[in-house]
Amino acid sequence: MSYPLVILLCVGLLHFTTLSARAVIMDKLADSKICGDAECSYVLSMATALDDFIAPDCRFINIKKGQVVYVYSKLIPDEGAGVFWSGSVYSERYVDQMGIIGYFPATMVKETYKFTEDAVKIPTTGMDFYCD
Template identity: 75%
Template sequence: MINFLVFCLVFGLLHQSGAVQMDKLGDYKTCGDPECSYALSMATALDDFIAPDCRFINIKKEQMVYVYSKLVPEEDAGVFWSGSIYGVRYVDQMGIVGYFPATMVNETQTFREDNVKLPTTDMDFFCH
C-alpha cells in the first residue's frame, strides 16, 4: 500500500510539473561515481550546438563544459555525453545539465580515471 501511495505522489508531482518522458539515448553510461555527481572531465566546445529538445543543452563554440557522464554507444546511435556549461557570458544556462554530442567537444582535462558503468534509467531522459 505504501509503494502505491509513493507511486501516486511521484506521478502526481511529475504530471503537475509538466515533466515529459523522452526516448532513451542509451542503455548504459559511465560516471565517476555511482551517483554521477562528480565531473569526469572538462571539455571545450569545438562549435555551437543548438539543443534539439529538452534532453540537451545549448553550447557555444569555445565554451567550457563539465562532463558528468558518457553514454555507452549503441549500434546506429550517436555518442552523447551529459554535462553542464561553464562561462561568464552564458550565466543563465550555468548549472543546467543536459546531453550533447561527444563530437562537439574536445576533452582538455580529466578529473577521474576510474569510471563506473551504470544502467541508465528513465529519469536520465526526463524533461522538466
C-alpha cells in the same frame, strides 16, 4: 481529519498533479553510461566546445563555441546510435545556462582535462532522459 490538514493535502496533491502533467520521460539515448561514481555526481572531465550546438529537445543543452563544459557522464552508444555526453556549461557570457545539465554530441567538444580515470559503468534509467 482537521480542516488545515485537508487543505494542505489538497494543495500538495494539486502541486504534484501539475508537476506530473508537465513532466515527460523522453526516449532513451543509450542503455548504459560511464560515470565518475555510482550517482554520476562527480565531474569526469572538462572539455572545450569546438562549435555551437543548439539543443533539439529538452534532454540536451545549448553550447557555444569556446565554452567550458564539465562532463558528468558519457553514454555508451547502442548500435547505430550517436555518442552523447552529459554535462553542464560555464561561461561569464551565458550565466543563465550555468548549472543546467543536459546531453550534447561528444564530437562537439574536445576533452581538455580528465579528473578521474576510475569510471564506473551503470545502466541508464528513464529519469536520465526526463524533461521538465
